[in-house]
Amino acid sequence: MTVNISELMENYRDDEYALFDPAADPAHIRALTLEKIALLGGYSHRRRHIGRALRIALIAAALAALLGATAYAIYQRDLADRVLEERENGLSAAYSAVGEAPSAPPTAAPAGAEQYALGTEGDQSQYSCLGKNREYEAQKAWHDAQAASDEPLDARDLLDYADPHRLNYGVAYGVLAEKLDTIAARYGLRLWQSSACYDTEAELLSALGLESFYPAAPDERHAYIAYDDGSFQISGASLALPDGQALGCNIIRAVRGTLSDFLVLGGDPAQAQFETYAAAGGTETDLALWPEGALLFADTENCHVTFWFYDGTDAGLTMDELRQAADSIDFAALDTVNAPVAAENVAADLEQDIRENPGLYPEASGKARQVYDELGDYSLDALLPEGWKYEGSSVGTAEDVAEHFERLEGQKTPGEADYYDMLTLSYSPEDSQAYATYQWVSLTYERYWAGPDRAVIRNGQAFQNRRVTSISFPVSYYGEEDLTLCTVGGFDGYCIQTDDYGGHVDSQGVYITWYDTTKELLFTLAAPADAFTTRQALDLAETFAASIRDTQN
Amino acid sequence: MTEKRALALLQADRPGGLEWFIDEYTPYVSAVVRGILGRAMPEQDIEETVSDTFVTLWRSRTKVRPGQAKGYLGAIARSRALNRLRLAGSDLALEEDILILPEEDPEALAEGRERDEAVRRAVQSLSEPDREIFVRHYYYGQSASDVAAELGMTPEAVRQRLKRGRDRLRTMLTEGGNGYDR
Numbered sequence: 001m002t003v004n005i006s007e008l009m010e011n012y013r014d015d016e017y018a019l020f021d022p023a024a025d026p027a028h029i030r031a032l033t034l035e036k037i038a039l040l041g042g043y044s045h046r047r048r049h050i051g052r053a054l055r056i057a058l059i060a061a062a063l064a065a066l067l068g069a070t071a072y073a074i075y076q077r078d079l080a081d082r083v084l085e086e087r088e089n090g091l092s093a094a095y096s097a098v099g100e101a102p103s104a105p106p107t108a109a110p111a112g113a114e115q116y117a118l119g120t121e122g123d124q125s126q127y128s129c130l131g132k133n134r135e136y137e138a139q140k141a142w143h144d145a146q147a148a149s150d151e152p153l154d155a156r157d158l159l160d161y162a163d164p165h166r167l168n169y170g171v172a173y174g175v176l177a178e179k180l181d182t183i184a185a186r187y188g189l190r191l192w193q194s195s196a197c198y199d200t201e202a203e204l205l206s207a208l209g210l211e212s213f214y215p216a217a218p219d220e221r222h223a224y225i226a227y228d229d230g231s232f233q234i235s236g237a238s239l240a241l242p243d244g245q246a247l248g249c250n251i252i253r254a255v256r257g258t259l260s261d262f263l264v265l266g267g268d269p270a271q272a273q274f275e276t277y278a279a280a281g282g283t284e285t286d287l288a289l290w291p292e293g294a295l296l297f298a299d300t301e302n303c304h305v306t307f308w309f310y311d312g313t314d315a316g317l318t319m320d321e322l323r324q325a326a327d328s329i330d331f332a333a334l335d336t337v338n339a340p341v342a343a344e345n346v347a348a349d350l351e352q353d354i355r356e357n358p359g360l361y362p363e364a365s366g367k368a369r370q371v372y373d374e375l376g377d378y379s380l381d382a383l384l385p386e387g388w389k390y391e392g393s394s395v396g397t398a399e400d401v402a403e404h405f406e407r408l409e410g411q412k413t414p415g416e417a418d419y420y421d422m423l424t425l426s427y428s429p430e431d432s433q434a435y436a437t438y439q440w441v442s443l444t445y446e447r448y449w450a451g452p453d454r455a456v457i458r459n460g461q462a463f464q465n466r467r468v469t470s471i472s473f474p475v476s477y478y479g480e481e482d483l484t485l486c487t488v489g490g491f492d493g494y495c496i497q498t499d500d501y502g503g504h505v506d507s508q509g510v511y512i513t514w515y516d517t518t519k520e521l522l523f524t525l526a527a528p529a530d531a532f533t534t535r536q537a538l539d540l541a542e543t544f545a546a547s548i549r550d551t552q553n
Numbered sequence: 554m555t556e557k558r559a560l561a562l563l564q565a566d567r568p569g570g571l572e573w574f575i576d577e578y579t580p581y582v583s584a585v586v587r588g589i590l591g592r593a594m595p596e597q598d599i600e601e602t603v604s605d606t607f608v609t610l611w612r613s614r615t616k617v618r619p620g621q622a623k624g625y626l627g628a629i630a631r632s633r634a635l636n637r638l639r640l641a642g643s644d645l646a647l648e649e650d651i652l653i654l655p656e657e658d659p660e661a662l663a664e665g666r667e668r669d670e671a672v673r674r675a676v677q678s679l680s681e682p683d684r685e686i687f688v689r690h691y692y693y694g695q696s697a698s699d700v701a702a703e704l705g706m707t708p709e710a711v712r713q714r715l716k717r718g719r720d721r722l723r724t725m726l727t728e729g730g731n732g733y734d735r
Contacts, residue, residue, distance in 0.1 A: 001653075002652065002653050002654070003651070004652075005647075005650050005652050005691045005719065005722065006647055006650050006691050008668070008722075011669040012676065012688075013624035013625070014624055014688055014692060014693075015624035015627070019581050019584035019585060019693065021580050021584035022580070024583035026576045026580070028600065029604050032601075033604045037571075197562070199557060236564070250564070
């Protein structure tokens with residue numbers, strides 16, 4: 001008999017080998033992914049501000065994927081009308097783009113669970129975790145308000161990154177934050193002001209002043225987030241049934257009096273079983289069981305409690321086992337509410353995160369917000385002066401490099417953009433791993449990250465009319481003798497030192513190139529010397545120079 | 554940001570979590586997809602598949618375990634790339650993909666977790682670099698010449714080691730109580 005080895009390995013998992021695609025562009029993939037998710041109903045705060053052009057481009061990509069490049073070209077002429085029609089007709093293009101057949105999204109909750117229905121997310125039902133009272137009504141009103149909102153969103157209306165609406169509800173724009181405030185006031189509820197993540201369940205329970213409230217199965221429980229009112233979510237928990245069976249689940253506690261936005265997803269309501277069950281301690285629970293999952297809801301005196309189980313009848317879970325799970329939960333312990341999260345701690349945590357991951361918080365920059373878009377990146381087009389162009393290329397041979405340089409050299413370069421360096425390459429033409437990136441970017445005197453089609457800048461005044469050229473190789477291209485571990489600007493990385501390419505400081509600027517030790521991603525920092533008007537920039541250069549000297553010694 | 558924190562944000566559907574995973578793992582996911590689609594599909598299809606992989610991560614965000622995100626993403630990327638290939642009427646064209654086992658009652662062929670475990674043990678029993686070569690070729694779909702280029706070997710040397718891997722897999726599947734022998 002014969003078997004296909006590649007098919008045998010269908011369920012193999014590899015986390016050992018470092019595959020790396022140097023041509024990959026995370027910024028582009030991020031934009032594409034977030035737009036697809038927005039069309040699927042997620043990240044609702046972003047749903048309304050998909051620009052017309054971007055929307056056309058996105059759905060065009062989906063159509064192209066469906067039709068293939070040749071057929072796609074045929075449709076290009078009347079593409080705009082077609083894709084907008086697709087959009088108006090629903091989300092079929094988006095579903096197709098993620099490789100899933102369009103299906104009628106469920107609109108109803110299973111009989112008996114209507115009071116939890118919130119909406120849909122793709123082909124799944126959303127259920128509120130807020131019971132049957134004013135908190136649920138407020139959450140429903142908030143979701144409906146977002147869906148119905150047709151107000152134009154303006155990037156200048158972006159909230160500060162530390163705004164509680166943004167941090168805790170994912171609301172990025174002031175106009176939506178006002179709606180949220182209005183709804184909270186209408187229902188007499190408060191809003192979360194801060195949240196914190198915890199590394200272990202013990203830390204979470206300690207912060208909340210809680211005893212263990214369920215029989216936890218041995219597992220790598222993880223992902224704990226708590227809010228200032230004592231609400232929390234544990235993702236990846238595992239509840240042990242009396243027979244030892246472990247049920248993977250998320251656990252959510254929403255404290256009464258707050259407009260919280262916890263929701264869970266359920267399968268096809270038509271296939272669900274639902275019942276109300278009095279658990280062993282006397283707490284009344286609502287149980288729902290689907291082929292793909294199960295839910296347990298309970299309203300206690302101070303909280304709404306939800307257990308969202310990852311497996312359902314398809315995995316053999318029965319309603320009786322779900323009742324056993326309900327019996328094993330100490331709802332009285334869960335009902336003890338303490339407010340665990342101090343706002344100042346959260347602010348400090350956030351500041352640290354911003355320092356460590358500036359790319360995730362580009363809006364921390366003093367850069368005028370009109371050039372900042374909602375995906376968190378600055379468009380290079382917005383940063384470049386009028387008449388300038390940006391081009392990024394991936395090439396594999398020296399001939400390709402020369403060709404691109406010649407073409408780029410021919411472009412008009414106004415202003416004082418006079419720095420230009422043609423680097424001598426030491427790579428062999430057959431090395432397909434090498435690639436070149438040409439960048440005209442605006443630079444800042446502090447940190448920035450520039451990739452093939454974006455630049456992220458923070459805490460700096462951007463200035464323009466500078467051109468930076470870098471030619472980049474993956475870490476694997478270099479020999480160990482060319483790599484030196486160093487820390488620059490707080491980042492650990494490999495400094496690249498070769499005779500013809502690497503970090504150096506000269507009369508025209510500071511040029512540093514290094515690779516992150518874990519991600520193997522290129523970091524290039526370059527700027528004209530007259531840009532360095534801050535002490536930090538000079539320190540950065542000195543740090544780099546010192547690391548070079550240390551290596552040489 | 555640590556992966557654990559990013560996972561907490563992802564699972565709470567808060568901004569920053571999914572973005573972290575995309576920034577961290579796009580080069581890896583793209584390499585997986587490119588290895589399977591690179592010779593058969595245009596660049597746009599590769600990007601779509603990479604993006605679809607992260608959409609799937611978001612949709613199944615509750616089931617990701619700490620420390621397993623990379624393997625999980627790799628499996629999604631591989632599956633999505635293979636699906637796209639099949640939709641286009643192609644198949645993964647690997648060298649010597651067929652393993653001939655002794656003629657047995659098909660009922661004897663282990664399935665599900667038992668079979669997966671036998672394969673896992675067979676792969677883990679290979680020494681390096683044979684194991685990496687085997688995984689890159691048969692799991693990630695990289696051609697023998699691509700594997701050779703990445704590992705600094707000749708294609709012939711890679712093929713020789715692939716043969717050793719196949720022999721080991723055949724042995725593990727047919728001997729020693731791995732569910733295939735009756």
